[in-house]
Amino acid sequence: MWRDRNDSQYVAESKLHAHMSYGRDGDLDGVPQPFQAIPNVPLLTNGQMVDDIPPEQHALVPSFMGGGGKRIHPLPYADPNLPVQPRSMDPSKDLAAYGYGSVAWKERMESWKQKQERLHQMRNDGSGKDWDGDGDDADLDLPLMDEARQPLSRKIPIPSSQINPYRMIIIIRLVVLGFFFHYRVMHPVPDAFALWLISVICEIWFAMSWILDQFPKWLPIERETYLDRLTLRFDKEGQQSQLAPVDFFVSTVDPLKEPPLVTANTVLSILAVDYPLDMVSCYVSDDGAAMLTFEALSETSEFAKKWVPFCKRYRLEPRAPEWYFQQKIDYLKDKVEPNFIRERRAMKREYEEFKVRINALVAKAQKVPEEGWTMQDGTPWPGNNVRDHPGMIQVFLGQSGGHDVEGNELPRLVYVLREKRPGYNHHKKAGAMNALVRVSAVLSNAPYLLNLDCDHYINNSKAIKEAMCFMMDPLVGKKVCYVQFPQRFDGIDRHDRYANRNVVFFDINMKGLDGIQGPIYVGTGCVFRRQALYGYDAPKSKKPPSRTCNCWPKWCFCCCCCGNRTNKKKTMKPKTEKKKRLFFKRAENQSPAYALGQIDEAAPGAENEKAGIVNQQKLEKKFGQSSVFVASTLLENGGTLKSASPASLLKEAIHVISCGYEDKTDWGKEIGWIYGSVTEDILTGFKMHCHGWRSIYCIPKRAAFKGSAPLNLSDRLNQVLRWALGSVEIFFSNHCPLWYGYGGGLKCLERFSYINSIVYPFTSIPLLAYCTLPANLVCRRGNLSLRSLATLPASGSCHFLSAFLLQAFWKRDGVVLGIDDWWRNEQFWVIGGVSSHLFAVFQGLLKVIAGIDTSFTVTTKGGDDEEFSELYTFKWTTLLIAPTTLLLLNFIGVVAGVSNAINNGYESWGPLFGKLFFAFWVIVHLYPFLKGLVGRQNRTPTIVIVWSILLASIFSLLWVRIDPFLAKNDGPLLEECGLDCN
Numbered sequence: 004m005w006r007d008r009n010d011s012q013y014v015a016e017s018k019l020h021a022h023m024s025y026g027r028d029g030d031l032d033g034v035p036q037p038f039q040a041i042p043n044v045p046l047l048t049n050g051q052m053v054d055d056i057p058p059e060q061h062a063l064v065p066s067f068m069g070g071g072g073k074r075i076h077p078l079p080y081a082d083p084n085l086p087v088q089p090r091s092m093d094p095s096k097d098l099a100a101y102g103y104g105s106v107a108w109k110e111r112m113e114s115w116k117q118k119q120e121r122l123h124q125m126r127n128d129g130s131g132k133d134w135d136g137d138g139d140d141a142d143l144d145l146p147l148m149d150e151a152r153q154p155l156s157r158k159i160p161i162p163s164s165q166i167n168p169y170r171m172i173i174i175i176r177l178v179v180l181g182f183f184f185h186y187r188v189m190h191p192v193p194d195a196f197a198l199w200l201i202s203v204i205c206e207i208w209f210a211m212s213w214i215l216d217q218f219p220k221w222l223p224i225e226r227e228t229y230l231d232r233l234t235l236r237f238d239k240e241g242q243q244s245q246l247a248p249v250d251f252f253v254s255t256v257d258p259l260k261e262p263p264l265v266t267a268n269t270v271l272s273i274l275a276v277d278y279p280l281d282m283v284s285c286y287v288s289d290d291g292a293a294m295l296t297f298e299a300l301s302e303t304s305e306f307a308k309k310w311v312p313f314c315k316r317y318r319l320e321p322r323a324p325e326w327y328f329q330q331k332i333d334y335l336k337d338k339v340e341p342n343f344i345r346e347r348r349a350m351k352r353e354y355e356e357f358k359v360r361i362n363a364l365v366a367k368a369q370k371v372p373e374e375g376w377t378m379q380d381g382t383p384w385p386g387n388n389v390r391d392h393p394g395m396i397q398v399f400l401g402q403s404g405g406h407d408v409e410g411n412e413l414p415r416l417v418y419v420l421r422e423k424r425p426g427y428n429h430h431k432k433a434g435a436m437n438a439l440v441r442v443s444a445v446l447s448n449a450p451y452l453l454n455l456d457c458d459h460y461i462n463n464s465k466a467i468k469e470a471m472c473f474m475m476d477p478l479v480g481k482k483v484c485y486v487q488f489p490q491r492f493d494g495i496d497r498h499d500r501y502a503n504r505n506v507v508f509f510d511i512n513m514k515g516l517d518g519i520q521g522p523i524y525v526g527t528g529c530v531f532r533r534q535a536l537y538g539y540d541a542p543k544s545k546k547p548p549s550r551t552c553n554c555w556p557k558w559c560f561c562c563c564c565c566g567n568r569t570n571k572k573k574t575m576k577p578k579t580e581k582k583k584r585l586f587f588k589r590a591e592n593q594s595p596a597y598a599l600g601q602i603d604e605a606a607p608g609a610e611n612e613k614a615g616i617v618n619q620q621k622l623e624k625k626f627g628q629s630s631v632f633v634a635s636t637l638l639e640n641g642g643t644l645k646s647a648s649p650a651s652l653l654k655e656a657i658h659v660i661s662c663g664y665e666d667k668t669d670w671g672k673e674i675g676w677i678y679g680s681v682t683e684d685i686l687t688g689f690k691m692h693c694h695g696w697r698s699i700y701c702i703p704k705r706a707a708f709k710g711s712a713p714l715n716l717s718d719r720l721n722q723v724l725r726w727a728l729g730s731v732e733i734f735f736s737n738h739c740p741l742w743y744g745y746g747g748g749l750k751c752l753e754r755f756s757y758i759n760s761i762v763y764p765f766t767s768i769p770l771l772a773y774c775t776l777p778a779n780l781v782c783r784r785g786n787l788s789l790r791s792l793a794t795l796p797a798s799g800s801c802h803f804l805s806a807f808l809l810q811a812f813w814k815r816d817g818v819v820l821g822i823d824d825w826w827r828n829e830q831f832w833v834i835g836g837v838s839s840h841l842f843a844v845f846q847g848l849l850k851v852i853a854g855i856d857t858s859f860t861v862t863t864k865g866g867d868d869e870e871f872s873e874l875y876t877f878k879w880t881t882l883l884i885a886p887t888t889l890l891l892l893n894f895i896g897v898v899a900g901v902s903n904a905i906n907n908g909y910e911s912w913g914p915l916f917g918k919l920f921f922a923f924w925v926i927v928h929l930y931p932f933l934k935g936l937v938g939r940q941n942r943t944p945t946i947v948i949v950w951s952i953l954l955a956s957i958f959s960l961l962w963v964r965i966d967p968f969l970a971k972n973d974g975p976l977l978e979e980c981g982l983d984c985n
């Protein structure tokens with residue numbers, strides 16, 4: 004296996020400012036000079052293989068079909084929104100295609116009817132079961148053609164009988180809320196003004212966040228894809244496949260927290276994906292500069308030679324070996340052929356051996372040798388200094404990388420180590436993804452990308468085809484920037500104690516968004532259109548879009564935020580410079596084809612060249628100083644330079660992953676993954692939606708991708724902390740959805756949802772106030788508490804009630820979303836709220852004020868050996884203090900309240916129950932937290948207990964003594980409570 008490596012490895016020279024030497028003076032042989040790139044465009048391959056170089060000379064041969072839409076003429080077909088009956092189509096409805104009224108049409112109509120009958124018969128005998136699969140019967144061609152003309156997907160709105168009651172409840176609640184606030188604001192409580200003020204503020208905040216949360220769910224939809232039509236249309240058997248190439252990105256950073264075996268499984272599932280293999284390239288970004296990752300990948304590429312053909316032959320699911328072999332198969336029931344059983348057994352053995360090899364590598368990596376790591380060929384490992392090392396690219400497999408055991412080619416696998424230097428901001432995952440975008444543009448330039456976290460393997464090997472049903476659809480596709488799949492997880496405990504599954508988010512909120520402008524991007528399991536990542540605006544529709552705010556009060560928001568911007572803009576003249584910046588500069592944001600068109604129109608000959616040069620300069624300022632990369636951005640359908648030799652391409656790839664490459668370019672600002680937040684995903688998706696793109700939510704029956712989720716409490720809280728922190732960062736950045744991007748293509752309800760996703764951490768402050776309130780109330784006198792009590796159910800509980808009712812009306816595959824799912828969500832909302840979100844708010848403020856940078860703490864991806872042991876492991880974090888204190892406070896509150904009531908006789912029992920109810924409310928919500936705290940061994944570290952007891956007693960004393968909410972003259976001590984009730 005080391006054989007392939009030596010000849011194809013390129014370790015870049017350590018150049019701090021690589022672009023200075025690679026730039027305009029053109030010291031690269033074989034790479035076209037920057038100024039020529041525009042006139043040279045026709046040179047770029049668009050559907051041709053590079054075959055002029057003998058395979059042994061190069062590590063990599065870009066071999067791409069031009070892919071995509073151009074070759075396939077959009078066929079007329081019915082409105083995709085109309086319900087479509089698969090397979091039986093009535094030509095009389097498709098008039099345009101058949102020339103209605105002509106004799107020919109009548110004849111075809113007749114023959115269609117006959118064929119339809121025959122088909123029907125065939126299906127009834129069962130002989131035609133897979134008639135659409137092989138298509139060997141020439142008579143069946145016509146229906147097949149019809150099938151191919153049909154839309155590749157369709158929208159399924161949630162039946163109004165299900166959704167209308169829910170909408171009604173929203174409206175009713177809104178009205179009630181209005182009255183309630185009217186009452187609350189008009190009736191201040193003079194004897195406890197501070198308390199009243201605080202609770203009113205909290206309630207208003209809750210109401211606002213409720214509105215932000217509810218209205219984007221107004222118009223939920225689901226979608227259905229037709230994979231067989233996609234096959235008929237683009238991937239007919241016996242013909243060159245016309246599916247578009249896809250580049251797969253995998254990011255990994257820390258091989259200790261993200262075991263190489265996990266990454267290897269992800270990579271294997273990609274290499275074995277059900278897609279034409281020359282259309283697949285897999286890029287792995289290693290942010291940890293770990294030789295372990297590199298070597299593990301090398302092992303993986305060897306194992307793939309056996310694994311991939313095995314998967315494809317028997318159409319296994321999933322194609323990640325670890326998960327495949329964990330499945331139990333019933334040999335008797337499935338009547339599996341003996342061949343398969345034998346091979347499966349052999350493969351299992353092979354996999355075990357592979358695992359042993361990987362584990363040996365892991366064991367070896369535990370102790371760093373003094374002189375640093377050395378690779379098998381004797382050269383020192385370039386990443387020995389994790390923070391200061393050159394870039395490196397290694398190509399495994401692919402055309403020249405050896406064939407699989409059956410002699411077939413394998414998809415290309417590329418290891419990418421981007422250059423790191425002190426003094427440069429590497430932008431964490433976003434930076435890594437951008438490096439991959441550029442490397443892949445140089446090496447394969449597929450028009451579509453899929454990005455996956457290292458632990459998210461492909462669970463449904465048809466997932467890419469599902470995405471292509473949207474992307475390659477001539478009608479729907481052009482405006483789609485990405486297709487997001489829900490995140491699903493393995494190995495979550497049955498009760499999903501810490502709401503890892505996020506069911507409410509993935510099965511309700513996201514479907515709601517899909518009915519507006521599309522789901523938000525969640526960082527993994529997402530197929531992108533490459534052009535959308537380059538900061539271009541979505542293509543404009545031919546007919547002027549009647550883009551009214553697609554639902555609820557349009558008169559209210561449209562005037563200010565969405566409306567018919569695209570048309571209005573041409574006539575609008577922003578007055579100030581600042582205002583101008585807010586609006587998207589159309590001309591510069593046009594897609595490349597348009598940009599080229601402009602040049603052609605400009606002037607012939609020398610003039611034309613000059614325009615080309617100017618344009619080229621502009622593009623280089625935007626995309627960075629790589630003529631190869633810039634040229635690649637102009638190819639809407641992908642493909643790479645035909646003329647360039649693989650060696651020069653690799654050199655260029657090294658250049659584009661150098662540190663200084665992004666200096667003074669638009670990377671991370673307008674292009675690629677956007678920087679400035681540890682939740683780069685929200686920002687990146689937000690930017691695209693602002694450019695007018697729409698995204699699609701795709702939920703195949705079999706989960707497309709599966710990942711691992713943090714199982715123990717501390718990891719989970721830290722993950723939630725990072726997400727919340729990312730949101731706070733966005734809130735304070737110039738990309739804050741509250742102010743940013745008006746006048747772009749962002750629809751108002753979509754904006755609501757983005758606002759919600761960045762302001763939610765702030766809800767922790769009122770939430771904290773509310774959680775201490777009941778305890779506080781318990782310790783005070785009767786008459787006041789009654790009034791304050793009345794406020795609690797109104798806002799707090801309503802928030803939950805409506806969320807609850809929502810579940811009742813929504814069905815998923817005919818099953819009502821479980822109450823427990825909803826309840827976990829609520830519980831974790833409180834737990835995360837009073838710990839992680841709260842911390843995030845302060846940390847975010849610190850960042851803004853003191854400029855302390857935030858770190859991306861990677862979540863530990865569980866090994867798969869011990870079942871749920873992780874669930875009970877306890878790790879100390881400061882995040883635990885706040886909820887523990889709250890728990891104790893409320894316990895103390897209950898005890899104090901009860902003893903009070905016993906002392907004071909029956910009249911104080913009524914209010915007591917009210918108070919206890921809320922203390923109870925807090926405790927019940929924090930219950931999973933309590934469980935996590937106690938762990939399996941029923942032991943909690945003393946430090947947490949000591950801290951919390953200390954804090955809780957201080958607070959209780961403070962409240963009792965100082966009684967901040969009461970006017971001075973009527974703040975009796977706890978002991979006097981009830982004795983002196985006015």
Ligand SMILES: O=c1ccn([C@@H]2O[C@H](COP(=O)(O)OP(=O)(O)O[C@H]3O[C@H](CO)[C@@H](O)[C@H](O)[C@H]3O)[C@@H](O)[C@H]2O)c(=O)[nH]1
Nearest residue numbers: 254255256290431432435456457526527681682859861862
């Ligand atoms: O400097 C870094 C840090 C992280 N990663 C990768 O980022 C991914 C996500 O990290 P993880 O610790 O698993 O975070 P999660 O909270 O589980 O991830 C969710 O949230 C992240 C945003 O916070 C998104 O980036 C992820 O896609 C999304 O799955 C992993 O593949 C890492 O290898 C890098 O490549 N470079």
Ligand SMILES: [Mn+2]
Nearest residue numbers: 456458711862
């Ligand atoms: Mn993760």
